[in-house]
Amino acid sequence: MNPALDGVRVLELGTLIAGPFCGRLLADQGADVIKIEAPDRPDPLRDWGQAEVDGHHFFWTVHARNKRCITLDLRSERGRELFLDLVGTADVVLESFRPGTLERWGIGPDVLSARNPRIVLARVSGYGQTGPHSRRPGYASVAEAVGGMRHLNGFPDEPPPRAALSLGDSLAGMFAAQGVLTALFARERDGGPGQVVDVSLAESCLAMLESTIPDYSATGHVRGPGGTRLEGLAPSNLYRCADDRWLIIAANQDTVFARLCTAMEQPELATDPRFATHTARGRNQDEIDAIVGDWAAGHDADALTALLEAAGVVVGPVNTVADVVLDPQFLARDMLVPHHDEAIGRDVLGPGVVPRLDRTPGSVRWAGPPRPGTHNTEVYTGLLGLGEDELKQLGADRIV
Missing domain, CATH: 3.30.1540.10 (formyl-coa transferase, domain 3)
Known part of the structure; x- marks a missing residue:
């Protein structure tokens, strides 16, 4: 049985965690996710992670798994032409640039929908595509603070610490994946066009605040940090x-x-x-x-x-x-799976696929490709029908 998202093609733009995490979730369930990096500016995520082997870090190993990686200069006219050709074959464009970037490059939502009316454009940013703060850059640490989540962490009367994870990014990636699937469902149900999915890191954190907003609205109560417990919930x-x-x-x-x-x-x-x-x-x-x-x-x-x-x-x-890596429950449910990391020539463990589907399960098929442009030939000649000589010239011109 084919995985659930087999036949769905996603073009992933942007860098770091939130957008790529969304792409990973879709790829895990079988989507053909084509990760696009600039020829001279690969995703910095390739160098992220606290541990390393021979200079190789492992954030990329997991977050780029199951993706095909190509290079393309979206700032060039020819690069934009090739990108729009790819859009014509795709279902989803996923980007995590600062709002206005695609429009500045001449490939904003109107241009994408003109090329492919059924395209779903998922846009992940710090504060969303509209509003007085929309053009501000956004990172998870600030989003968690602005969205009210950071204030609730830690102990009363102490500086609010962060978790040693990029929670704001991961939450935004999860909401983006939910939005993509919702938009694809609506498109298929109605037989209509695609739409824009607008996801904000700050709003993704705000969405997790449970009853804190109505508690304040109704009574003026401001929930504070509870240390190792939640106030009013005992034991x-x-x-x-x-x-x-x-x-x-x-x-x-x-x-x-x-x-x-x-x-x-x-x-x-x-x-x-x-x-x-x-x-x-x-x-x-x-x-x-x-x-x-x-x-x-x-x-x-x-x-x-x-x-x-x-x-x-x-x-x-x-x-x-x-x-965690020895926990029998996680092991029994394939939540710790090997990723063959070509950069070091051996397997490393990574997280399994969540959620589990019993009829059309997702899987980890390969780890993040170690080199930018690993799948250039496969995508440009196989998908767009470019000749080998043309592809070599595009490489020489630093278009790909």
Whole structure:
């Protein structure tokens, strides 16, 4: 059975994380994603990642997987002509430039839709294509702050830290993939034209704020950082065990809390007026956290995990990546898969495909191609029908 997006062609422009992450998600499900890099300015993501082998980094290995990579100078007239020829064969154009860039190059939405009325144009930017801040550059760190997410992280009265990941970029990439699939569905349902999918990093962070906006609108309440817990949600926290390992114990639901109380051999806590309901536990959060914390401190983490799992209480360790790659659940579900990295000539592990589809599953077919223009011949001669001599001349002219 072919993967779900087999037959969908995506032209990926732009660099770094948000747009390429969207492209990766689509490619994982079988889309033919053609990554376009400038001949003299490859995607900086090729050099990102904290670890390296012989100067090679691994961000690219994962985020460019399953993509065909070509080079093309979109700033040149001939490059734009070739790009529009590719647009005529495609379903989606995905770009993550600052708003106005495509228009400045003469390949804005009107030009693309004139060449291919069914094209879906996904545009990922810091603040969106409109509004007073639209022309500002945007990175995930700022988007997380502007969108309200960063303020909620960390501990009260301390500087709000960031997660050691580019969450704003990844959220925008996920929303962009959702938008692309939604637009493709609407196009096929209506038999009509494509449309523009406008995704903002800042808005992607704002969209994750749960009830914080209506809470403020209705009551003036400004939610703040909760440290290792969420205020009003108890017990659901990080607890240190006797062997100095940390466990997350989440028993804030009434039925689960009752099971925790039984496991703790303190069943009377489940009917104690201070803790009998979700609201009551929220009001007495410090007290119930202290009780659970004292109890957890008397057990080793493995023994406590086994006890709580047997009791039907939600519990889990705080895994490092070294723990994650050995986790039997992730291994059983193919969430840790080899990527053959040609740059170092061997396999490295990477994340599996999410979500899993049971009838038309996605897969990791190859790692990010190590060289810009790896698929130039395959795409330009096979897809556009250019001759080899013409392709060589385009290379000599630095068009490709």
